[in-house]
Amino acid sequence: MKTKFNGILTLFLALIVQISFAQDRTISGTVTDETGPLPGVSILKKGTTLGVETDFNGKYSIKAKTGDVLVFNFVGMKSVEKTVDTSIAINITMVSDNVLDEIVVTALGISRDKKSLGYSTQEVKGEALTTNKSGNFVNALSGKASGIQIRKNNNMGGSTNVVIRGNASLTGSNQALFVIDGVPISNANSNSTSQGNAVGGYYDYGNAASDINPEDIESINILKGAAASALYGSRAANGVIMITTKKGKDSQGIGVTINSGMTFGKIDKSTFANYQTKYGAGYGPYYSGPGSHWNIEDVTGDGNDDQVAVYTEDGSYGAAFDPSLLVYQWDSFDPESPNYRTATPWVNAKNGPITFYESPVTITNSISLDQSTEKGNYRINYTQFDQSGLMPNSSQKKHNFSMSGSLKMNDKFTATAYANYIKTSAKGRNSTGYGDNINSMFRQWWQTNVDLKQQKDSYFATGRNVTWNPKTSKAGSVPIFWDNPYWARYENYQSDSRDRFVGNVSLNYEINDWLNVTGRIATDTYNEIQEERRANGSVASAFGVSRGNVDSGYGRRNISNTETNYDLMFNLDKDLTEKINLKAIVGTNIRRNTFKSIYSSTAGGLSVPKLYSLQNSGGPLPLAIERDERIGVDGIYGSASFGYNDTFFIDATVRRDHSSTLPKDNSSFIYPSFAGSFVFSKLTNFDWLSFGKLRANYAEVGNSAPFDFLYDTYDVNIPPGTSSTSVDNTKKNPNLKPERTKSFEIGLDMKLLKNRLGFDIAYYKTNSVDQIVRVPVSTASGYLNKVLNAGEIENKGIELSLTGTPIKTDNFTWNTNVNWSKNKSKVLSLEDGITNLQLGSFQGGVTINATVGQPYGVIQGTDYTYLDGEKVVDAATGQYVKSTTSDKVIGDTNPDWLMGISNNFKYKNFSLSFLIDIQKGGSIFSLDQYYGLATGLYAETAYTNDLGNPVRNPLVFNQYDTDGAGIPSAGYVATSGGFINSGVNADGSVNTTRIRADRFGAFGYRRGLPNSAFVYDASYVKLREVAITYNFTKELLNNTFLTGGSISFTGSNLWIIHKNLPHADPESGLSAGNLQGYSVGSLPTTRDFGFNVKLQF
Known part of the structure; x- marks a missing residue:
């Protein structure tokens, strides 16, 4: 490569020396049409590559000598040729031409008159690509030409998908060929197959x-x-x-x-998780503490039981927030933490995950x-x-x-x-x-009580992986599922x-x-x-x-x-x-x-x-x-x-x-x-x-x-x-x-x-x-x-x-x-x-x-089952009945x-x-919705139900409305939580079975929903x-x-x-x-x- 570069550099030096010797006088003027000045008119010295364009006011200046011929061209106007005489000013008025002589660059870098082409091409000017300094000109093509689909992602320096007129190959590359001045260049992507298949890490x-x-x-x-x-x-x-x-x-x-x-850059909040702010860590009422939402441990070492937030879980189906309630949390376990062995108010985090991101x-x-x-x-x-x-x-x-x-x-x-x-x-x-993706953690597996500033302070103060998600409450415990996000970065x-x-x-x-x-x-x-x-x-x-x-x-x-x-x-x-x-x-x-x-x-x-x-x-x-x-x-x-x-x-x-x-x-x-x-x-x-x-x-x-x-x-x-x-x-x-x-x-x-x-x-x-x-x-x-x-x-x-x-x-x-x-x-x-x-x-x-x-590219998975166009619900459980196979076409990308x-x-x-x-x-399938709803992160999991109560309230039915198996059949007390899936039972009757919503999986994939529930219109x-x-x-x-x-x-x-x-x-x-x-x-x-x-x- 060094030899090739040196050879081309030598040629350039020779070019510069040769070119710099030519001298001419300056010719200037204004180009107009019937409505006024014409910006962007091309002026070329005939027989050379020498050329300029008029500015916004139709003005130009070009170096030429007596006898040179200047050619004025503008799309939709008749070409004008003027011979330079002793004057230093040439003003031109252009008139419309019914025949357009628009020159475009075609295959192999050959310039052709566009009107002679029997196929479709579309030009995008360079200035349209540099208005916004993104660093990747390919992204700037989006919306500027028909027939080309630009799919970018938000990864820094990430890949862009460029497909013209659809996918032509089943398993081969469908990316457009990139060519510079008639010569193909590489648009290779060195990402692994596993990366493209969403395997973490x-x-x-x-x-x-x-x-x-x-x-x-x-x-x-x-x-x-x-x-x-x-x-x-x-x-x-x-x-x-x-x-x-x-x-x-x-x-x-x-x-x-x-x-x-x-x-x-400033984050568009509509493209990030909208967390519920009412409930904290946990998977539901499964634990030993009051209300079955807490761990009971001796954190302070005084021999007494302490009420501890469920630090080993990575969901937010825990107890309702209460500022008057003091509990021990992840930051109570580390000796270098300001809150070591200290109970803190049970509240929604002041600094949520959106504060983790920086302004690019x-x-x-x-x-x-x-x-x-x-x-x-x-x-x-x-x-x-x-x-x-x-x-x-x-x-x-x-x-x-x-x-x-x-x-x-x-x-x-x-x-x-x-x-x-x-x-x-x-x-x-x-x-x-x-897996191993901080953004998946924030969007799917997170505790709304965790304060990101405290995580940041812990890492920079100790240099250790002091995580919100340790295996035990002992000092220096290793993480069970997730690292401290600042350690990870x-x-x-x-x-x-x-x-x-x-x-x-x-x-x-x-x-x-x-x-x-x-x-x-x-x-x-x-x-x-x-x-x-x-x-x-x-x-x-x-x-x-x-x-x-x-x-x-x-x-x-x-x-x-x-x-x-x-x-x-x-x-x-x-x-x-x-x-x-x-x-x-x-x-x-x-x-x-x-x-x-x-x-x-x-x-x-x-x-x-x-x-x-x-x-x-x-x-x-x-x-x-x-x-x-x-x-x-x-x-x-x-x-x-x-x-x-x-x-x-x-x-x-x-x-x-x-x-x-x-x-x-x-x-x-x-x-x-x-x-x-x-x-x-x-x-x-x-x-x-x-x-x-x-x-x-x-x-x-x-x-x-x-x-x-x-x-x-x-x-x-x-x-x-x-x-x-x-x-x-x-x-x-x-x-x-x-x-x-x-x-x-x-x-x-x-x-x-x-x-x-x-x-x-x-x-x-x-x-x-x-x-x-x-x-x-x-x-x-x-x-x-x-x-x-x-x-x-x-x-x-x-x-x-x-x-x-x-x-x-x-x-x-x-x-x-x-x-x-x-x-x-x-x-x-x-x-x-x-x-x-x-x-x-x-x-x-x-x-x-x-x-x-x-x-090409349909999404397959499980789907709802239907009866006369209505979704079928299991009358006993209140859950939707899914298809028995996962080969249903549920979306088109x-x-x-x-x-x-x-x-x-x-x-x-x-x-x-x-x-x-x-x-x-x-169509687009969202794994974030699939898991994030199940873990109780999103606001959609903490709404007010049809009875006017928090949907996460316990499901309580009247005693006389219980069958021998303890399955609710009808009638709920006024404070009941839960919700009713819309649809019909197998016999065609409207579903009335209420299901509980106070535990992990009440929403999202654990609710029994099919894959199609998480396919969205893109x-x-x-x-x-x-x-x-x-x-x-x-x-x-x-x-x-x-x-x-x-x-x-x-x-x-x-x-x-x-x-x-x-x-x-x-x-x-x-x-x-x-x-x-x-x-x-x-x-x-x-x-x-x-x-x-x-x-x-």
Whole structure:
């Protein structure tokens, strides 16, 4: 990597030296249309890459010399060319053009006129990604384009799920391909399978695309369908996120831009637990003290019994709070506690779990230098990202250094290069999943009488694990279920770091004015270290390679990943006649991927406390888990596009890939695409129609097998050197063939009323066949699964994008955009004899599945039983009657539809923008509700019942209303607690049986409720972004060293306008991947407020 970096750095130095010699005089002016100044007009020196844009007042300045030709372009306006004479001022008035010449970046980084495309693409400008400084530009795409679903979670630096037009693969990756300046980069996720299955004690390390600096992004073009992305070969089935980076721009000398921003977070309380405040520790009236809610122990040592809160339990079904009642609690047992051997009032904690979280702060600073001349351009940027997290002792830092440049060596040769080095480090990511997760403790297993400030003071005063949940009341007792949360954060922490280099060098040779050839070498490589620690004295839990329960340990994972692409491409653009144009590409791509990882850990705990080293293992080191992958794909491709009279366009592409992960006889596969478009507005003369285009396409793309799916391999067992070996529990398949996705799309693109109103609507249908999957087999075979080609998924949907400018005057402009999409997926088939493929199994008894005839990713579990549409209740117990099997479809993780509504208002130099993000439908299972209701934490468990009494009052029935078995039949005293489940008995009569609610399990999973009771509608309406910006005026900057600048006040996730999931954010999840729709122990969402200052020199 060092050699590659040094070579590219040398090239950049040469570029800068060459570029800096060119000198011109400054030409300035104002660009207007019929309504006034035009901001954002592109001005280029013809035949060069030199260019600028007009500011908010339509003003510009550019360096040029006499004889140069300036080209003025703006979407919806006719292009204007002006030759520079002896004047230093050129003012332009642009007029509307019924034909839009909008240039977009397509596959392989090729720029195309958008009207010629026969497939759907959508562009997002870079400035839309940097308004709010989140550190992960992927999250900022939410709501800004149709057909793309962004699912983020609240973990610091956590993963984001990016799916375009639905899931196309049953068990493979469904993540979109990320491409920078035409070159694919890694978006790998190093999280373990267990982390994705919500097994506790694992961390979300994020996905690699988040390394990309949003300050470097000029624009993003989303290639949605197979026809748009087919030239990228076997990774194109999931769509492409095309990133175009910023280049050097013209300035009077070297242009300098400084950006500095800061954001502050505040918890949205609607996404955290709403605790009941009436009852404290315990599981119900099961103990020996008064009212059966207390332990009786001699805490003070005076030989007398003391009334003690039930410290060994992790629920809140205890005695009602009473400030006059003094009891001994967890802080009475430790000699270093201020309350040692002291009884304290029995009250709800003043400082509940929400006080545990800290206010996250993010600081982003960047500086860039750029220049552009006739000989080329360059841009250098450095960005520092520093974030303190929501959880105590959590932080993330990024250092991002990038360089890009282009040099016109002579009339024939042009060299370009891009280099990006990213140093990322993090500490204190939160553990995810069910066990060993502080957030699960707060949301599921907690005592409302525990004061977090006292827990904090105990840890920092003693440095010990003084927990609220000890095994005994003896001083120094170890925890029974849960650590002191501050001990967990400051002692049992993880850390990780990643060094990454992304770069490419290309050389373009113009053979003649219609044919050129480009050669390019690109690499993306990173090394990552992940370390996990568990301190002596912690709760014993699963850890390390063997996942044995230990109270201490150390684990380390080393990862290296490299992708290298070699490209040679001939590009033809020729007018065959006055009306017929041909664009063609012929090229080859050689891709090589290597991935190595090794994970090792201690076993049997740590010999020496706080010495985190593999050599400090309490027992023999287990064999490390290693993985070494090498994948090669060789591809050749071609495309041809014919245009007739700028009205009719026909495209065709073909690609052939040869993959090393497929068997020899099936390793090569070919897939074509065809597209056509008809700009019908060229043949009409309606004043109201500015532009109109019909388009249609059909495409096929392939997808090769994952690594290590062909041949059975054997593991050498412990101890090394013996002849004992074992085979993997999955039978591999040496006869695999590639997956194939077939896609059809038709669309209509129109601009109306002089481009003041526009829409783009598309209908698509994709079928993914010959899925490469693991399916279960009989254990009598010696295996659990086998690999084969089986199954078909169908996705079909509608996408709609609306753009409008309802108001535009000299001083005020209102622009609005609406993106709406609806995707419907369906599993059409699996292997013969198999109707369900389980994708994941979770705590709580639910599974995520691919079920024939159902959408991909349905939730299965137990459900209510029904009689004529009414839920059936057992008349004897008052509990609901559940289904006898857990294979009922009780939810669908896919949304019904998605919508984003953005508005931008500009008045003179002020602008206000906001984005509303909407999801309708989808399902999510909440393990927090499943357990948290059962333990009596939530306010829903301490309400006033239908008799007007606290629901937790004892259930008391009249003596004459008792049958011989002591089961209540009817009639309750006026003070009775309990509740009646709505529904009917087996005979159809209305249920009247009251059940008690004064003990653990009265609510939640122990109430006999089915899994479906904890599946919620995942709909939401969010005020996702707000920004107020002031752009400094030219008058304000006169007589200063500044050439431009702005100040912005921003907000993100400011308001969840509507949601149905209680106590959590419907977007909360585990990580990226195919397993969605499961919420457990998630962090609360924060409302983020910030400001940003931009200065240009």
